[in-house]
Amino acid sequence: MNEKAIHILDCNVAKATDRSIVNDKAIHPLDLNVAKATDGSVVKKNDIILAASFVVIAIICAIVIQVFVKKDGNIAVVNIDGQVYKTLSLSVNTELKIDNESGIDGYNVLVIENGFAYMKDANCADKICVHQDKISKVGETIVCLPHKVVIEIEGEDAKLDGVVQ
Amino acid sequence: MNKKGKRVAVCGVLTTVALIFSYIEALIPIPIGIPGVKLGIANIAIIAVIYIVGDTEAIIVNLLRIVLTGILFGNFYSFLFSLVGGMLSVILMILVKKIKKLSMVGVSMIGGVAHNVGQIVAAVFLMDNTAIAYYLPVLIIAGVVTGIVIGYVGQLVTKRVESNFKVNYYN
Numbered sequence: 001m002n003e004k005a006i007h008i009l010d011c012n013v014a015k016a017t018d019r020s021i022v023n024d025k026a027i028h029p030l031d032l033n034v035a036k037a038t039d040g041s042v043v044k045k046n047d048i049i050l051a052a053s054f055v056v057i058a059i060i061c062a063i064v065i066q067v068f069v070k071k072d073g074n075i076a077v078v079n080i081d082g083q084v085y086k087t088l089s090l091s092v093n094t095e096l097k098i099d100n101e102s103g104i105d106g107y108n109v110l111v112i113e114n115g116f117a118y119m120k121d122a123n124c125a126d127k128i129c130v131h132q133d134k135i136s137k138v139g140e141t142i143v144c145l146p147h148k149v150v151i152e153i154e155g156e157d158a159k160l161d162g163v164v165q
Numbered sequence: 166m167n168k169k170g171k172r173v174a175v176c177g178v179l180t181t182v183a184l185i186f187s188y189i190e191a192l193i194p195i196p197i198g199i200p201g202v203k204l205g206i207a208n209i210a211i212i213a214v215i216y217i218v219g220d221t222e223a224i225i226v227n228l229l230r231i232v233l234t235g236i237l238f239g240n241f242y243s244f245l246f247s248l249v250g251g252m253l254s255v256i257l258m259i260l261v262k263k264i265k266k267l268s269m270v271g272v273s274m275i276g277g278v279a280h281n282v283g284q285i286v287a288a289v290f291l292m293d294n295t296a297i298a299y300y301l302p303v304l305i306i307a308g309v310v311t312g313i314v315i316g317y318v319g320q321l322v323t324k325r326v327e328s329n330f331k332v333n334y335y336n
Contacts, residue, residue, distance in 0.1 A: 047271035047316075054278060054309045062302035070299070139296025 070137035073153035076117040080104060081148040090115050090136065090153070104147040117151055119144065175330070176214060176222050183210035183230035184237070191238045202246060202288065202304075204311055205280035207234075211255055212273055212319045217330050220259045227255040245291060250283030269323070269334070270316030277312030278305055 078086045078096070080103055088094060090112055099107040108129065109121040118134035119142050129144035138155035186207040193204065207230060214223040231251045235244030258276040261267060267275070281304040288297045323332045 046266050047268055050271050051309050058302040058305040
């Protein structure tokens with residue numbers, strides 16, 4: 001959009017002289033102001049409303065998912081480097097140490113307690129796995145990326161191939 | 166934009182820009198347990214096409230860059246996610262722009278969210294795993310953020326090229 005409004009007659013003159021700054025159609029001064037507004041200022045309020053609505057929607061989704069959609073799981077599957085290492089029942093309180101014997105370079109300590117699973121300790125550099133919240137619902141995971149350890153909760157449809165007591 | 170040759174040339178350039186951005190974002194691993202989910206940075210070129218060239222051109226450019234990215238840099242899954250997310254994104258951006266209630270930033274936000282939501286929906290169906298939907302809240306927020314960034318950069322770009330190309334903010 002040009003910076004100046006152009007009178008209709010001037011437009012025809014400009015066309016005749018083929019000046020590249022002129023638009024193909026004449027622009028009414030009011031339209032120009034409206035168009036200028038879309039460059040940023042006036043319509044920005046709607047943008048903020050939109051962004052805020054999305055944030056609210058996201059929060060509502062998160063709450064709905066957490067409370068209604070997620071199902072309680074009954075087993076915790078320990079994967080090392082993509083392969084299933086052990087399957088633990090959530091109803092049995094245990095502590096499992098995964099270390100060099102299990103095939104990782106270091107150690108992770110997994111705890112099952114009161115139907116929840118969490119990483120009690122690990123010797124990885126950032127200990128993100130240890131700081132992660134305890135999990136209990138189907139699909140939730142605790143991941144230790146440096147050690148390639150993934151703990152995933154599975155539910156009723158899952159098949160137990162072995163339970164560690 | 167007036168002359169047909171100019172339109173085609175600009176579309177070509179912007180398709181290439183979209184490809185480059187797709188390559189860059191393929192290098193950024195997204196910390197989500199689904200391979201192939203992408204941020205949608207290529208939308209910067211798509212939104213430029215929408216505002217500088219036109220709607221049908223935007224759809225074609227988008228389709229082109231999705232197919233080319235899939236062939237060049239992607240795998241089967243990333244191509245399908247990108248297809249669903251990308252086409253949903255472009256169609257919604259075009260429709261929202263017509264309503265004329267949002268600036269480029271707002272349109273871009275819609276595009277970003279649509280892109281991510283489309284990917285999640287595609288992933289849930291293709292991987293047959295509802296747990297993927299747990300990432301919906303995070304990806305909605307990510308869509309808003311990338312949308313804001315892309316919209317703002319898009320505004321900077323269109324202001325710069327205004328002297329050479331007629332930008333239709335208001336269609």
